[in-house]
Amino acid sequence: MRPPFLLILCLLATQTLVTNTSEAAPPWPENPFIRQQVEDALPKTTATSNGTAYAQSGTRGASYVALGLLWRNQKHDRATAIAILRELVKLQHTDGPGNAKHGVWRTRLNETKVDYNWREFVGCSLILTLEEFGDQLPTDLVQEIRQALLRAAQGAKQRNVGTGYTNIAIMSAFLMDYVGTHEHRDDLQSLARKNAAAIFESYYQHKTFDEYNSPTYYGVNFMALGMWRKHACWDSMRSMGAQMEADLWHDVGEFYHAEMRNMCGPFVRSYGMDMSEYVAITGIWIGMALGEQQLAPLPQGPGRKSEERSYSPVIAILKPVVPAEVLPRLAEFRGGPRALERVCSRGIVTAWIDKNLMMGAMQLERRWEQHFPATIHWKVGSEIGWLMMHGTTEHVAPAIVGQSLQIERTGESKDPMLFYVAAPRIDEEQVLGETWNLPGLTLQPIFSKGVTMQSVNKVDHPWWGECLEVKIQAPAKSTLILRPTASGQAIR
Numbered sequence: 001m002r003p004p005f006l007l008i009l010c011l012l013a014t015q016t017l018v019t020n021t022s023e024a025a026p027p028w029p030e031n032p033f034i035r036q037q038v039e040d041a042l043p044k045t046t047a048t049s050n051g052t053a054y055a056q057s058g059t060r061g062a063s064y065v066a067l068g069l070l071w072r073n074q075k076h077d078r079a080t081a082i083a084i085l086r087e088l089v090k091l092q093h094t095d096g097p098g099n100a101k102h103g104v105w106r107t108r109l110n111e112t113k114v115d116y117n118w119r120e121f122v123g124c125s126l127i128l129t130l131e132e133f134g135d136q137l138p139t140d141l142v143q144e145i146r147q148a149l150l151r152a153a154q155g156a157k158q159r160n161v162g163t164g165y166t167n168i169a170i171m172s173a174f175l176m177d178y179v180g181t182h183e184h185r186d187d188l189q190s191l192a193r194k195n196a197a198a199i200f201e202s203y204y205q206h207k208t209f210d211e212y213n214s215p216t217y218y219g220v221n222f223m224a225l226g227m228w229r230k231h232a233c234w235d236s237m238r239s240m241g242a243q244m245e246a247d248l249w250h251d252v253g254e255f256y257h258a259e260m261r262n263m264c265g266p267f268v269r270s271y272g273m274d275m276s277e278y279v280a281i282t283g284i285w286i287g288m289a290l291g292e293q294q295l296a297p298l299p300q301g302p303g304r305k306s307e308e309r310s311y312s313p314v315i316a317i318l319k320p321v322v323p324a325e326v327l328p329r330l331a332e333f334r335g336g337p338r339a340l341e342r343v344c345s346r347g348i349v350t351a352w353i354d355k356n357l358m359m360g361a362m363q364l365e366r367r368w369e370q371h372f373p374a375t376i377h378w379k380v381g382s383e384i385g386w387l388m389m390h391g392t393t394e395h396v397a398p399a400i401v402g403q404s405l406q407i408e409r410t411g412e413s414k415d416p417m418l419f420y421v422a423a424p425r426i427d428e429e430q431v432l433g434e435t436w437n438l439p440g441l442t443l444q445p446i447f448s449k450g451v452t453m454q455s456v457n458k459v460d461h462p463w464w465g466e467c468l469e470v471k472i473q474a475p476a477k478s479t480l481i482l483r484p485t486a487s488g489q490a491i492r
Contacts, residue, residue: 219281
C-alpha cells in the first residue's frame with residue numbers, strides 16, 4: 001500500500017533535526033541468552049591482545065567486535081577496542097573524492113578485491129560506536145573516526161546506490177544523514193533525505209523491499225532501520241525507520257514458521273535453507289526478540305556462516321522492536337494453513353504454509369547462486385527436510401498453485417533444471433521412482449511431455465552440506481509439478 005503523497009511531501013519538508021543523540025551507555029544484557037550471544041561474538045582479551053591483527057583479519061567483523069568490547073568493558077577490552085579502531089582508520093582507502101574507492105574500507109589487510117559495500121557496513125558500525133561509547137575513546141581517535149566517516153560519506157554520495165540494493169541503500173542514507181549533519185555538509189544531508197524518502201516510498205508501493213525475503217539481508221535491513229530509528233539526525237528519518245521496521249516484522253511474522261524455526265521461501269538472496277544449520281542474521285534478531293535458546297532459529301553449535309555471529313553486539317544494542325501482535329507468531333505456529341501472495345519489484349511471490357509443510361516460489365530473471373526461486377520445507381520428526389531449485393537454473397517460472405509447486409520452462413536451455421534436496425537419512429533411490437519417498441514427505445512428480453530425470457547424485461555442498469543434487473531435463477513450454485502428500489494422502 002503506497003503511503004499518502006502528502007506524507008512524503010511532509011517528510012521531505014520537515015526540518016526538525018536531532019543533532020545531540022548521545023545517551024548513557026546501554027546496560028549490559030540481563031537476559032542470559034542475549035548475553036551469551038554477545039559474549040560468543042567477542043574474544044577473550046588480555047594484556048597482550050593484538051587488536052591491530054584482529055582488524056587486519058576482517059574489518060567489518062572487527063568493527064562490530066570493537067563495539068562489543070567497549071560495551072563489555074572488562075579489564076583489557078577497552079585497550080583492545082581502541083587498537084582495533086585505530087587500525088580500522090588506517091585500512092580505509094583514501095584515494096580522494098572522485099576515485100571510486102574513496103572511503104571504502106579494505107575487507108582485510110592485503111585484500112585482492114574491493115568490496116564497495118564496506119563503506120556502509122564499517123561506516124555505520126563506527127557511527128554506532130561514537131554514539132554509544134564515544135566518551136570511552138581518546139579525543140584524537142574520535143576525530144580520526146569522524147574524518148574517516150566523512151571520506152566514506154563522500155564516496156557514498158558519488159556511488160549513490162539505488163533503492164533496489166536494499167540493505168546498502170538503507171545504510172548509505174543513514175551514513176550520509178549522520179555525516180552531513182555533523183560535518184555541516186548540506187550536499188550529503190540533502191541526498192540522504194532524498195534517498196531516505198525514496199526508500200520509504202518504494203517500500204510502501206507494495207510493503208516489500210526489492211531484496212525480498214532474505215534470511216541474511218533482512219537482518220541487515222533490521223540493523224540499518226534500527227540505526228534510523230535510534231540515531232538518525234533527521235527526525236522524519238527516525239519515524240520512517242520505525243514504521244518500516246515494524247511493517248517488516250509483520251511480513252517476517254507471516255513467512256516465519258516457528259515450529260520449523262525457518263522462514264518460508266522463496267528467497268531473493270540466501271546462503272542456506274535451514275536456519276538451524278547456518279547463521280542467518282535475521283535468526284539472531286528473532287532469537288534476541290524471543291530471548292530463549294530453544295526458540296531461536298540458530299545452530300546449536302557454531303554452524304555454517306558462523307562469522308555472522310559478529311553482528312550480535314550490534315543487534316543487542318539496537319534491540320529488536322517487534323510489534324506486540326507479531327511476537328507470539330515468532331514463538332509458536334499460529335493461524336492454521338495459509339496461502340500468501342506478495343508483489344515486489346522482481347515479480348509475484350506465492351507461498352503455502354501449513355503446520356508440517358511450507359512452500360514458496362517466484363520467477364527470478366537473473367541467474368545467481370544466491371537466488372532460491374522455489375523452495376519446500378517439511379518436518380522430519382524434530383528435524384527439517386528441504387528442497388530448493390538452484391538460482392542458476394534459467395528460463396523457469398515457478399509458482400505455488402494450490403498446494404503444489406509448479407515450474408514452467410519458459411524458453412529453450414541446454415542446461416537442466418537443478419535442484420538440491422536434504423533430509424535426515426536421504427538417499428538417491430528415494431527420488432528415482434514414480435513417487436519421491438523422502439524422509440517425512442512423499443512428493444508426486446508430474447512431468448509434462450519431454451521432461452525427464454537426468455541424474456541424481458549425493459554431494460557434500462560447501463554451503464549446505466550433504467544433500468542430493470537432482471537434474472531434470474525440460475524443453476521449452478514444458479511443466480514440472482511437485483505435489484506433496486502426507487501419510488499417503490494428498491494434502492488438501
